[in-house]
Amino acid sequence: MVSEQHTESTPTRRRGAALEKAITDAAWEVLVEQGYNGFTFEAIAARAGTSKPVLYRRWPQREDLLIATLARYWRPLDIPDTGDLRQDAVTLLRTVNSERARALILMQIHLADYFRATGTNFSDLRSRLHSADETPPFERLVDRAVERGELAEVPRTERMVNLPFDLVRHDMLMRMGPVPDETIVEIVDTVWLPLLDLPSRGAHAGR
Numbered sequence: 374m375v376s377e378q379h380t381e382s383t384p385t386r387r388r389g390a391a392l393e394k395a396i397t398d399a400a401w402e403v404l405v406e407q408g409y410n411g412f413t414f415e416a417i418a419a420r421a422g423t424s425k426p427v428l429y430r431r432w433p434q435r436e437d438l439l440i441a442t443l444a445r446y447w448r449p450l451d452i453p454d455t456g457d458l459r460q461d462a463v464t465l466l467r468t469v470n471s472e473r474a475r476a477l478i479l480m481q482i483h484l485a486d487y488f489r490a491t492g493t494n495f496s497d498l499r500s501r502l503h504s505a506d507e508t509p510p511f512e513r514l515v516d517r518a519v520e521r522g523e524l525a526e527v528p529r530t531e532r533m534v535n536l537p538f539d540l541v542r543h544d545m546l547m548r549m550g551p552v553p554d555e556t557i558v559e560i561v562d563t564v565w566l567p568l569l570d571l572p573s574r575g576a577h578a579g580r
Contacts, residue, residue, distance in 0.1 A: 393441075396421045396428060400442040405479060409487040412439060439487065440501055446476055447502045452510050458518040458571065459561060465510055466541055466557040474551040477542055511535050515569070524569060537565050 399421035404412050412435065414425045432438035450472070453464040481495055488494055503509075508516070511534050518524040532539075540560050544552040 392423070392427070393431065396423065396431075396438075397442045397445050400438055401446055404439070404442065404483060408483040409439075409485075409490075414438070436487075436491070443476075443480070443498070444502050448472075450510055452513055454517065456521070458514060458523050458569075459566060461514045461517070462511070462537055462561045462565065463557060465514065466537055466561065467554070469538065469541060470545075470551045470554075470557060474545050477545055478549060481546055509535060511538060524571065529569070533568060536568065537561060540564065 396417065400412070400417045403416050403420055407416065414428045414435065417438070418425045418428055428438060432441060450465065450468055453461045453468075455461050455464065480498060484498070488498075512531075515524065515529065515534050519526045537560050541552060541557065544556055
């Protein structure tokens, strides 16, 4: 039986997608454990059981590997389509709360050194993780509501449309974890819907 130590120190013959998955898995683990300062090709290659040249051939710069790793773990969200804007918004925020809290906190806290080194911020990073033609989730919800006639077709700023996500992200960072469900309902019912000129529907908070 091959020892665990030998397995970790000996490069395996993985190729293609299997190799890239092993590398980005290892890169994610290194990032979570050691932050951006510890996110080195040497540490990642050792964790993945491969060599630094293998990494350099695929990602010439450390930032390239970082973006590839985050993109893999920043999976597209399932956008609800219940036929009701409020229910869509609450459902989407619940998904963000359950699936994105850890990644959001990681990006803001563990990547502080990356932001300082590159002169970028969370918004810049988020734009790199989305394709240029990808419509943000809350914009899609609002567009659908306009198409249904639930909302009037009037100009709305990007900040107004995406406010629920921004508020939930802020609360996640303040709590260093997911937010209570009542916070999600409050954001939608008492802040966002009135801002969009829809009446608050707090009576349906249990939906």
